[in-house]
Amino acid sequence: xxxxxxxxxxxxxxxxxxxxxxxxxxxxxxxxxxxxxxxxxxxxxxxxxxxxxxxxxxxxxxxxxxxxxxxxxxxxxxxxxxxxxxxxxxxxxxxxxxxxxxxxxxxxxxxxxxxxxxxxxxxxxxxxxxxxxxxxxxxxxxxxxxxxxxxxxxxxxxxxxxxxxxxxxxxxxxxxxxxxxxxxxxxxxxxxxxxxxxxxxxx
Numbered sequence: 292x293x294x295x296x297x298x299x300x301x302x303x304x305x306x307x308x309x310x311x312x313x314x315x316x317x318x319x320x321x322x323x324x325x326x327x328x329x330x331x332x333x334x335x336x337x338x339x340x341x342x343x344x345x346x347x348x349x350x351x352x353x354x355x356x357x358x359x360x361x362x363x364x365x366x367x368x369x370x371x372x373x374x375x376x377x378x379x380x381x382x383x384x385x386x387x388x389x390x391x392x393x394x395x396x397x398x399x400x401x402x403x404x405x406x407x408x409x410x411x412x413x414x415x416x417x418x419x420x421x422x423x424x425x426x427x428x429x430x431x432x433x434x435x436x437x438x439x440x441x442x443x444x445x446x447x448x449x450x451x452x453x454x455x456x457x458x459x460x461x462x463x464x465x466x467x468x469x470x471x472x473x474x475x476x477x478x479x480x481x482x483x484x485x486x487x488x489x490x491x492x493x494x
Contacts, residue, residue, distance in 0.1 A: 296365035316477025377416030404428030448472035
């Protein structure tokens with residue numbers, strides 16, 4: 292069975308909702324899925340000052356935190372975070388920065404990689420954040436699988452690089468178009484990964 296790790300950061304829940312839809316799509320394709328959050332780095336006073344942030348942290352307190360062992364376990368790794376100045380949120384970046392030991396041993400080579408994001412504004416860094424996350428996969432030696440335009444939903448969602456959503460400063464949750472695009476991405480990643488699992492390596 293294909294093993295998919297969805298590793299995300301979400302402050303107020305927008306990126307989390309996308310992650311859940313990706314999980315749904317991957318499971319529909321028959322994959323075994325681990326949905327994992329990364330460690331929160333923000334100070335308690337910052338979280339407490341934002342009701343949405345503090346509420347979401349409570350709602351997801353049972354979601355396990357990602358470890359390097361989860362990356363080793365996975366055949367496919369899907370990374371997601373809201374954009375911060377056109378780059379991934381520091382919380383996910385900190386986790387990525389901890390993967391050096393696996394990278395050094397070549398243990399992330401030939402895994403399937405994909406990415407997703409959300410932003411507060413329409414042109415707030417969606418594509419640059421996705422491309423930044425994909426740079427990680429290049430360094431790991433992973434094989435990037437984006438949604439492309441392989442399904443009609445992508446012509447509505449408008450992003451071949453990975454699912455993204457504009458939250459209007461957290462006031463607009465992902466609609467069915469965004470969630471369907473996320474489900475498609477999860478399904479596509481799981482299906483493409485399945486073609487690689489168990490295949491012999493060629494010298």
